[in-house]
Amino acid sequence: MKVSYFPGCTLKNKAKDLDMYAYKSAEVLGVTLEEIENWQCCGGVFTTANDEVATKLSSIRALKYAGDKEQPLVTVCSACHNVIKQTNHAMQTNSAFADKVNRYMAADGSYKGETEVYHYLEMLRDLVGFDVIKEKVVNTLKGKKIAAYYGCLLLRPNKVMRMDDPENPTIMEDLIKSLGADAVVYAKRNECCGGYISLESPDAAKKNSIAIIENAKVNGAQMIITACPLCKYNLEKCGADIPVVYFTELLAEALGVKEDTNA
Amino acid sequence: MQRVGVFVCWCGSNIAGTVDVEAVSEALKSEPGVVFSTNYQYMCSQAGQDMIKDAVKEHNLTGIVVCSCSPRMHEATFRKTAAAAGLNPYMVEIANIREQCSWVHKDVLTGTEKAIILGKAAVAKVNLNTPLIPGESPVTKRALVIGGGIAGIQTALDIADAGFEVDIVEKKPTIGGKMAQLDKTFPTLDCAACILTPKMVDVAQNEKIRIFSYSEVTEVQGFVGNFDVTIKKNARYVKEEICTGCGACVEKCPMKKIPNEFNLGMDNRSAIYIPFAQAVPKVATIDPNACNMLKNGKCGVCSKVCAAGAIDYTQKDEYINEKYGAIVVATGFNPISMDKFDEFAYNQSKDVITSLEFERLTNAAGPSAGKLVRPSDGKHPHTIVFVQCVGSRCESCAEKGKEYCSKICCMYTAKHAMLTRDKYPDTEVYVFYIDVRTPGKNFDEFYRRAVEEYGVKYVKGMVGKVTPEGDKLKVQASDLIANKQLHIDADLVVLAAAIEPDKSARPLATMLTASMDTNDFFTEAHPKLRPVESPTAGVFLSGACQGPKDIPETVSQAGAAASKVIGLLAKDKLTGNPCVANSNELMCNGCSSCANVCPYGAISYEDKEFRMPDRTTKVRRVAVVNPAVCQGCGACTVACPSGAMDLKGFANSQIMAEVDAICK
Amino acid sequence: MHNNKYLRDEIIRISGADVSKCMRCGKCSATCPAYDEMEYHPHQFVNMVECGDIEPLLNSESLYKCLSCFACIDRCPRGVQPAKVVEAVRLTAIRKQGANHITADDIPAVVDADTPQQLLVSAFRKYTK
Incomplete structure (x- = not known):
């Protein structure tokens, strides 16, 4: 299976692990990630304003690129996924916005939101299947107590994201279980880590992140996994005393391709 | 040619405010057949009616057009007036120039023009009216009550008290409904069981009342006065008439880990069970999904210990057919699922419970014998947070919850909070509310x-x-008055879940052809003036199936529904609606299109001999309408490809004459 | 209290949110992870925009405290979408000439070796035009 892949700015820099292990794991699972040519940064956050067009064009170019290749568009960074999915939704539901965009993009041909957008986790669940992953595990993570941290961008707004139950999600827990580990369920896994406020008010972000880690630890977590570079940064910066890793790294480890990449 | 009289009503200023009534009566004077036209302030008043009667005599009228309000309001009035003047009542036509005319138009010119057009249409129709004579049908003097909660119980008792037979169909093994699960009742704090169980016993002892418990209605045919109902009695694998309810089987049953639905799964029951001590009927029931004997033929303990020999593993579902004159729907409510509200962690902690679970936790017959403890560890909670409006008052686009106010939550939460503080003064009790709604006698005082x-x-x-x-349960909340975000470490969180109609209501409504709103509450015939009747004749509404309501309101409505049923059953015969379908056998080709669309099963076929032009005879299959069953909906008239089917009083020719008059 | 009808209508238009749906339950503020950082809280944004009392919001640091985590949007029982209201007010403020909340010059002092690009990109998208 071939899919179009949008890595995003951070994955080529500070979050290389998230990207690298995504590639390696996908390969084992029979999925080829075809990186979109000349992709541009999604902008990090979706601007909700109705009258913003320019800030959304980079997402639309990526969407259209995948659409032209008749491939689903897969992202792995929570932020990219959120921005691209919300932009695509706006293209599907807001015709005035779509008209404006298509006038801007006249040279590239029109786009109406046809491309299917998958987060890498959704790809694992819906296109690969957790049962298939389970069969491919070579290093079982049995006995490890792992807490999934979703943050906000994967799940909300639920009306657009439609990934899972936004208040009691299970997609990452199901992944953890398919890798042989125990999934730690804790209520703060969908509360915000502080996001970009850590730039201006690191203490405010710290307060949120500490509460999340504390909640995971009280429920027995030995490790936290996430799909978002900013979440990982905030959770680590607040002084986490348990490891915070990208879910792709955990996946690669279980699939036996982690050492491979390090070597 | 008819001699038509036109009477234009002002309805005070309701019509005259935006319709020039003088111009309307003047314009209609020149319509074909019209020999008299006038207007008056209130046609429905005695003086107005007398005016019609006098005009009939004076002008030898054969048809009447009243331009007034909706025929739903006063058609019956003017038909009686016509009858009193010696006319056939079906020679009256109403032109509704109020609801969709004077009330919706703002300027007099438009309103008047439309009123004249509507009047012309009515005149065109009345010119083609023929006298109609309604038939009569007998009334089966027995009522069916569907649902055995407090609503159904009260309705059944009141009907039986008037001397009529009543059957209650209850899908659970016992009657009693939600009220049997409650601890105390607001605002007087009487124990729910203490006031409900005497009524349950009354039902059991009443010779006029039969209870079909563990049963459901599967088919309804017929019409007001003559319903034909199929009731499915689910196999309970216990002979009801023999079982003494001693409970020996329940005690000895080895399968003891079945979630107890009466206590909302907070404790367990055995595979053979009696829901609670005061159950009516006090008869055991075997849960076929849990019983080893029924699943794999191994066990049989209950049969061995039953002194009465009531256990019957071979029992089958039984279907009973019964005739009823009236049907009362009393299917009640349930709290909605909390699955979509997991920001409150209902699925993530045992100590987040719904208010109904709280009732069971404080009830002496509940899982903790009435001691308020945390479901997770059995410890006494010191800080309790009640959350109101969980799933109520949600905007539709919020995709979860209900748009309406569930009405009962403010009061039961006040009750829970008060009783908790009374019994356990060492607890801190918070109630988070959006509004406290207490419009009831002694309700606000209670809060x-x-x-x-x-x-x-x-x-x-x-x-x-x-x-x-x-x-702990860390509760993050807002205090809007203090403009603060609160953080409370609670031991127990109680969610006032919105209530919704029982899931059985929707299929039942389909069977009854009774209408429902978008929330699956049954619709009443008139929201103010006919609140306990369904628009479907002979079907009545009792309790929360019609909308959220508390016990006092439910009992009042149950009594009101009973009085309507009694009024119906007291009649020996019902006058039918003469506006029924009629098939022209010369044009009918027996294709069955009409029978296929008839919702009432009123159309059958017979083979009939016809003389052909060449003097031979030919047998053809033709449609025949049973006028007693036909409700005059007209579906068959549009389905008929050959134009053989017509509706009396609403003939195709009459409708076309109206359309022509409007388009002229 | 001001009643700036023009700004009110403009903010409602940009946000696409219907503030009249609010029933004053305060769930947005109950759910907000940035509550303690804010002078005006999500429910106040909704209410003040509805009343046309916009100036205090435009001048408040609260504009830059919202995390756009959308918790208020998902949990609002009335579908009011408070985060979109906050965003529309913020855009109204920063779209003015020279009103950017941060500049590139501010950045070297606040980054460290691990700061992900995503953080800077997001902050610039939120705080500047």
Whole structure:
């Protein structure tokens, strides 16, 4: 299976692990990630304003690129996924916005939101299947107590994201279980880590992140996994005393391709 | 040619405000057949009616057009007036120039023009009217009550009290409904069981009442006065008439780990069970999904210990056909699922419970024998947070919850909070509310007592997130008056879940052809003036199936529904509606299109001999309408490809004459 | 209290949110992870925009405290979408000439070796035009 892949700015820099292990794991699972040519940064956050067009064009170019290749568009960074999915939704539901965009993009041909957008986790669940992953595990993570941290961008707004139950999600827990580990369920896994406020008010972000880690630890977590570079940064910066890793790294480890990449 | 009289009503200023009534009566004077036209302030008044009667005599009228309000309001009035003047009542036509005319138009010119057109259409129709004579049908003097909660119980008792037979069909093994699960009742705090169980016993002992428990209605045919109902009695694998309810089987049953639905799964029951001590009928029931004997033929303990020999593993579902004159729907409500509201962590912690679960936790017959303890560890909770409006008052695009106010939550939460503070003064009790709604006798006083005498902390605001952490529930909420975000370490969180109609209501409504609103509450015939009747004749509404309501309201409505049923059953014969379908056998080709669309099963076929032009005879299959069953909906008239089917009083020719008059 | 009808209508238009749906339950503020950082809280944004009392919001640091985590949007029982209201007010403020909340010059002092690009990109998208 071939899919179009949008890595995003951070994955080529500070979050290389998230990207690298995504590639390696996908390969084992029979999925080829075809990186979109000349992709541009999604902008990090979706601007909700109705009258913003320019800030959304980079997402639309990526969407259209995948659409032209008749491939689903897969992202792995929570932020990219959120921005691209919300932009695509706006293209599907807001015709005035779509008209404006298509006038801007006249040279590239029109786009109406046809491309299917998958987060890498959704790809694992819906296109690969957790049962298939389970069969491919070579290093079982049995006995490890792992807490999934979703943050906000994967799940909300639920009306657009439609990934899972936004208040009691299970997609990452199901992944953890398919890798042989125990999934730690804790209520703060969908509360915000502080996001970009850590730039201006690191203490405010710290307060949120500490509460999340504390909640995971009280429920027995030995490790936290996430799909978002900013979440990982905030959770680590607040002084986490348990490891915070990208879910792709955990996946690669279980699939036996982690050492491979390090070597 | 008819001699038509036109009477234009002002309806005070309701019509005359935006319709020039003088111009209307003047314009209609020149319509074909019209020999008299006038207008008057209130046609429905005695003086107005007398005016019609006098005109009939004076002008030898054969048809009447009243331009007034909706025929739903006063058609019956003017038909009686016509009858009193010696006319056939079906020679009256109403032109509704109020609801969709004077009330919706703002300027007199438009309103008047439309009123004249509507009047012309009615005149065109009345010119083609023929006298109609309604048929009569007998009334089966027995009522069916569907649902055995407090609504159904009260309705059945009141009908039986008037001397009529009543059957209650209850899908659970016992009657009693939600009220049997409650602990105390607001605002007087009487014990629910103490006031309900005497009524349950009354039902059991009443010779006029039969209870079909563990049963459901599967088919309804017929019409008002003559319903034909199929009741499915689910196999309970216990002979009801022999079982003494001694409970020996329940005690000895080895399968003891079945979630007890009466206690909302907070404790277990055995595979053979009696829901609660005062169950009516006090008869055991075997849960076929849990019983080893029924699943794999191994066990049989209950049969061995039953002294009465009541156990019957071979029992089958039984279907009973019964005739009824009236049907009362009393299917009640349930709290909605909390699955979509997990910001409150209902699925993530045992100590987040619904209010109905709280009732069971404080009930002496409940899982903790009435001691208020945390379901997770059995410890006494010291800080309790009640959250109101969980799933109520949600905007439709919020994709979860209900748009309406569930009405009962403010009061039961005040009750819970008050009783908790009364029995356990060492607890801190918070109630988060959006509005406290207490419009009922002694209701607001009750709520204020909870605050002023019992020290319940009412906080204006909502809870945003509940985080189970260790043995605490971290509650994050807003206090809008203090403009603060609160963080409370609670031991127990109680959610006032919105209520919704029982899931059985929707298929039942289909069977009854009774209408429902978008929330699956049954619709009443008129929201103010006919609140306990369904628009479907012979079907009545009792309790929360019609809308959220508390016990006093439910009991009042149950009595009202009973009185309507009694009024119906007291009649020996019902006058039918003469506006029924009629098939022209010369044009009918027997294709069955009409029978296929008839919702009432009123159309059958017979083979009939016809003389052909060449003097031979030919047998053809033709449609025949049973006028007693036909409700005059007209579906068959549009389905008929050959134009053989017509509706009396609404003939195709009459409708076309109206359309022509409007388009002229 | 001001009643700036023009700004009110403009903010409602940009946000696409219907503030009249609010029933004053405060769940947005109950759920807000940035509550303690804010002078005006999500429910106040909704209410003040509805009343046309916009100036205090435009001048408040609260504009830059919202995390756009959308918790208020998902949990609002009335579908009011408070985060979109906050965003529309913020855009109204920063779209003015020279009103950017941060500049590139501010950045070297606040980054460290691990700061992900995503953080800077997001902050610039939120705080500047």
